[in-house]
Amino acid sequence: MIFPVDKFAKVEIEQRNDIRASKERLTRNRARGTKSPYFALMLTTPSIPYNEYIPLSAAVDGYEGALEIFVVQNPIPSIYENENDNTIDFEPKGSKTIGIDYTGNYSAGDFIQFSGSTKAYRIMEVDGQSITLTHPLLTDIAAGESVYYGKNVQFQMCVNDTHTTTIDVKQSKFGIIDVELIEQL
Structure with a gap:
């Protein structure tokens, strides 16, 4: 199953590292933690028509949060x-x-x-x-x-967090979806 990354207009990629550092002070002790570095992708759709928003929202829900691991083609x-x-x-x-x-x-x-x-x-x-x-x-x-x-390059990911637009059932014509994906091995 390949995630529909082409439906999103904005992407932010962040490398997350497990670094252990003492509290802020003039000199700090630093050490690499025990967890492996990974990438997080934050994706945002443009304001899309309601008839496109609803199926995309359902598709994102279909990944069942952190349960499903899927492929995301490099969006950059x-x-x-x-x-x-x-x-x-x-x-x-x-x-x-x-x-x-x-x-x-x-x-x-x-x-x-x-x-x-x-x-x-x-x-x-x-x-x-x-x-x-x-x-x-x-x-x-x-x-x-x-x-x-x-x-x-294909990222192996799962959904970490999702935010969707609040819909006014009688007047909504558009929606926006924000999704945060995190790399899995």
């Missing part, structure tokens, strides 16, 4: 287009730098994914054949794995 356009690229070497869990054999271009801020994983990653820096990620790998990546980039 990438700077470049790449296909048929592969990882160069084995990269262990926890690594942030990945060697990729590619002929095109990659851009910081775009998303990538590896064939052996359902996790999406964001590119922080591109340097030659190396790409640095915004957070470490959650699993080992084998040499020769396919690399999915930009529009080919």
Whole structure:
């Protein structure tokens, strides 16, 4: 089941990290927590006609909140287009730098994914054949794995929160839906 991301006009993507820090003060102790980083997508429709609003609202309800896990095609356009690229070497869990054999271009801020994983990653820096990620790998990546980039990245998500417009039954002609999705593995 693929989420109808094309029905939403606004998207906000946030990387959420489990960071442990002492209360605000001049010097702070910082440590990475035990929970893996994940992405949250906040999606908002434009004001849509009532006859489109009702079926979309029902479709969102059909995901049963956090119960269903589904695929969301990357809603953010990438700077470049790449296909048929592969990882160069084995990269262990926890690594942030990945060697990729590619002929095109990659851009910081775009998303990538590896064939052996359902996790999406964001590119922080591109340097030659190396790409640095915004957070470490959650699993080992084998040499020769396919690399999915930009529009080919699929987030595995569930619904975290939903807000819909209050409808005046006799006079409403439009509605707006806000949905927050969170990445699942």
